[in-house]
Amino acid sequence: MVKFGFALNPSSRIDLDKTDREKFAQLVELEPDVLKCMACGSCTASCTAGKFTPTSVRSAILEIQNGRWQQALDMLKGCLLCGKCTMVCPRAINTRHLILAINEVYQSGK
Amino acid sequence: MIYQGKQKIWSDYQKEIPDDHYFYVRSCIRQNLFPASEKTFLDITRNKLGKDFFETEHHTTCGGIAYHCDTIPQETSMTIIARQFALMQKYGYENYVCSCITSFGLYTETLETWREFPELEARIKENLWKTCKLEFAKPKYLAHASDIIYKYRNLIAAQAKYKLINRHTGKPLRVVEHIGCHYGKMFPSKSVGGAEYPYVLAGMIEAWGGEVIDYPERRHCCGYGFRQYHIRSNRGYSLANTYKKFESMEPYKPDMIITNCPGCPYFLDRWQYVISEMEGKTYGENGHGIPVFTYEEVAGLVMGYNPWDLGLQMHQIGPEPVLDKIGIPYDPQAKYLL
Amino acid sequence: MKNIVVIGGGPAGLEASAQLHRLGYNVILVEKSPQLGGHLAKWDRLFPSGIPAKDVLEKMVSQINGVKYFLEANVQSINLLHKSYNVILNNGITVLADAVLFTTGFDLFPAQKKEEYGYGIYEKVITNADLENWFKTKKDNRVTENPKRIGFVHCVGSRDEKAGNRYCSKVCCATAVKQACEIKQEFPDVEVFCFYMDLRMFGRGYEDMYLSAQKDYGVRFIRGRVSEVAENINKELIVKAEDTLSGKPIKVTLDLLVLMSGMQNCSEGTKVAHQLGIANAGNDGFFETKDAIYSQQHSTREGIFFAGACTGPKTLPDSLSEARAAAIEIHNYVKGIR
Incomplete structure (x- = not known):
């Protein structure tokens, strides 16, 4: 192989054809509220862990919808389960339970 | 794909292309990359179709590459362009045609x-007067050289020896067309x-018998x-875009581009x-x-x-x-003998 | 008996005619098409609660007993004679009207103008009106059985300077969410994507409809405008957008893409308004009212009134309220009540 000194840049594009609908259905079964998020960001804004780690419930939900559940799991690692996000969510999503459900569904999938 | 829908759009974007009398300017890189394309363009238009295409050795680059690489300001490229227009005027032409897409976009x-x-x-x-003591008039009409071959496509077809048809199967060659960005994206x-x-x-x-692939x-x-x-550190992303195109056109099995x-x-070639x-x-x-051609090369092949x-x-x-499919004879021994 | 001419037999025209007739006026309703009802006649169900459009229209039509109406009729000329308007129709009828009400409504934005979406070019791209027609008739070869993925594009020809319409068409978000739920009722296994820029769920019950689309139907809302549609070798649609919430480009393969064509002022109505010099007042193409807050039903000319979407995008209840308001305003005007 010839060494060119550069290589194909990887694509950052999300392919929605490749999301795992079965796993997502399992998550919805465990915590149907995941469907209710309207991406307002209240959870992230008030997150105890979020200022010091990449924790964001809003982003984690989005990553899962985009088929990037590993990123979602990484994003929730810093969570303290303090419950502040549950308090501020305008759509009354049980975010604490959602975080646990995400871990349950997607951790076991490894 | 609904062909009539495309025809409707095409009829909305028909620009006027004068039939004859053009001042022709070459591209600075095409002569090295595709050395006979411009020569073929002039030979077809002048000698095969009997049209008036004038060129002068005094014209230069338009400065497009330097402009797009951010090494010269727009005013400089505009002054270079003004000088080309002055040459056009000096030789008595009003229709300006350039061989390069980036030039066309920049003009x-x-x-x-x-x-x-x-x-x-x-x-x-003022810049042109100060630097060159020249005055210019804007062209009445600006064309890209592919507009001209498009205009003459049926005249070329009438003189063609070959068609873009696979002689073994009798089916049209499957052709990918790729348009330079600066041709229409800035000014559709x-x-x-x-x-x-x-x-x-x-x-x-x-017009020449092939089938267009829409991938x-x-x-x-x-x-x-x-x-x-x-810049080499950016090349991976340049390459990744070409790769993306080829991955997308692959299922259509194109014969040529x-x-x-x-x-x-x-x-697309290298x-x-x-x-x-x-x-x-x-x-x-x-x-x-997949063999890649300029439109002049393809016009030359069919002729x-x-x-x-x-x-x-x-x-x-x-x-x-592609030559074998069309049935164009060639001497393999002569390939590298000039 | 005083004559009132109502131009346009859609919901606003029907409702205003019925009210004016009840107030004792001789109403002449002019409709350009062969049937009454305007766009409502082509719609299947209405947001937010899914009431059949047919039921609403039947109720309206049943109220206009005694109103003279002309179908396939156009206003050929209209001009002021003393204090009344001389209105000549193409069917030879001439009316001396004490007041004229424009209820000319809207045209749907012609979706083929957004060339990048390929309406009329790619077979599986349809509009909101096409889908309503399918809901009504179940006849459209483009909507096939067992689709895997269906997309909805909000703001087609709205909030788009290049399409010539900078404004929001108001009803398309609610229509998209309604249609997304309805398509899930038809095809429970389909994945549905709504591509929106902002969701404008302003009306009573609309936000509930949005929540239900998410919770009960699992519709995926993607905040980003579709930038390009293409067709792959299997004739499926390849759609590009950005998921602006994650800041990443997105690609998805769809079996059907529904374009939410917005509203623009009715071109036929604008022609009539031109004769009165009241057509070009608004820079968005809609008619300018005498006052943006207090006198919504008045034009800038005495005796000419507006109701419905000819003065900007409106929902059906909005248009009906305006029609009733216009009837009262016309009554006050004719009676000389200030």
């Missing part, structure tokens, strides 16, 4: 900018067929850019080799690439020019499979 951008900001045109007039109304579904090359392919990444840039390729830009045929080295992947038949006189030996991807 169009310049003329549109002057229309919006006449004070800038006045300043360029200045292009034949608009920017989303350009007709300039598709019209040639249809998902058809509108995507070849990836050349300017700084994007010229036609382009109307200086950079696109070069990169990057296929690089991709094969890096990824071990090829897109043509029998482990080869019966000797492939080696068209400079096809300069391509990375050998043109032989």
Whole structure:
């Protein structure tokens, strides 16, 4: 192989054809509220862990919808389960339970 | 795909293309990359079709590459362009045609900018007078050379010796057309067929017997850019765009690619080799690439020019499979004898 | 008996005619098409609660007993004679009207103008009106059985300077969400994507409809405008957008893409308004009212009134309220009540 000194840049594009609908259905079964998020960001804004780690419930939900559940799991690692996000969510999503459900569904999938 | 829908759009974007009497300017890089394309253009228009295409050795680059690489300001490229217009006027022409897509884009951008900001045109007039003691008039009409071949496509078809048809199967060759970004994306109304579904090359392919392929990444840039390729650390992303196009066109099994830009045929051609080295992947038949041509080369082929006189030996991807399909004779021994 | 001419037999025209007739006026309703009801006659169900459009229309039509109406009729000329308007129709009827009400409504934005979406070019791209027609008739070859993925594009020809319409068409978000739920009722296994820029769920019950689309139907809302549509070799649609919430480009393969064509002022109505010099007042193409807050039903000319979407995008209840308001305003005007 010839060494060119550069290589194909990887694509950052999300392919929605490749999301795992079965796993997502399992998550919805465990915590149907995941469907209710309207991406307002209240959870992230008030997150105890979020200022010091990449924790964001809003982003984690989005990553899962985009088929990037590993990123979602990484994003929730810093969570303290303090419950502040549950308090501020305008759509009354049980975010604490959602975080646990995400871990349950997607951790076991490894 | 609903063909009538495309025809409707094409009819909305038909620009006036004068029939004759043009001042022709060459591209600075095409003469090295595709050395016979411009020569073939002049030979077809002048000698085969009997039209008046004038060129002078005094014209220069338009400065487009430097402009797009951010090494000269717009005012400088505008002054260079003004000098070209002065030459056109000096030799008595009003229709201006350029061989390069980036030049075409830059000329169009310049003329549109002057229309919006006449004070800038006045300043360029002053610049040209100070630097060259020349005065210029704007062209009445600006064309890209592919517009001209599009205009003459049926005249060329009438004189053609060959058609873009696979003589073994009797079916039209499957042709990918790739339009240089600066042809229509900046000013869709200045292009034949608009920017989303350009007709300039598709019209040639249809007139010469081939079948146009509409694949998902058809509108995507070849990836050349300017700084994007010229600086090595950016090359991976230039390459990735070409790769994306080939991945997208692969299922259609194209026989050939036609382009109307200086950079696109070069990169679509050479990057296929690089991709094969890096990824071990090829897109043509029998482990080869898909041959890439300029529209002048294809016009020359259908009119019966000797492939080696068209400079096809300069391509990375050998043109032989396409020549064999069409039934164009060539002497393999003479390929590299000039 | 005083004559009132109502131009346009859609919901606003029907409702205003019925009210004016009840107030004792001789109403002449002019409709350009062969049937009454305007766009409502082509719609299947209405947001937010899914009431059949047919039921609403039947109720309206049942109220206009005694109103003279002309179908396939156009206003050929209209001019002021002393204090009344001389209205001549193309069917030879002439009316001396004490007041004229424009209820000319809207035209749907012609979706083929957004060339990048390929309406009329790619077979599986349809509009909101096409889908309503399918819901009504179940006849459209483009909507096939067992689709895997269906997309909705909000703001087609709305909030789009290049499409000539900078404004929000108000009803398309609610229509998209309604249609997304309805398509899930038809095809429970389909994945539905709504591409929006902002969701404008302003009306009573609309936000509940949005929540239900998410919770009960699993509709995926993607905040980003579709930038390009293409067709792959299997004739499926390849759609590009950005998921602006994650800041990443998105690609998805769809079996059907529904374009939410917005509203623009009715071109036929604008022609009539031109004769009165009241057509070009608004820079968005809609008619300018005498006052933006207090006198919504008055034009800038005495005796000419407006109701419904000719003065800007409106929901059906909005248009009906305006129709009733216009009837009262006309009554006050004719009686000389200030």
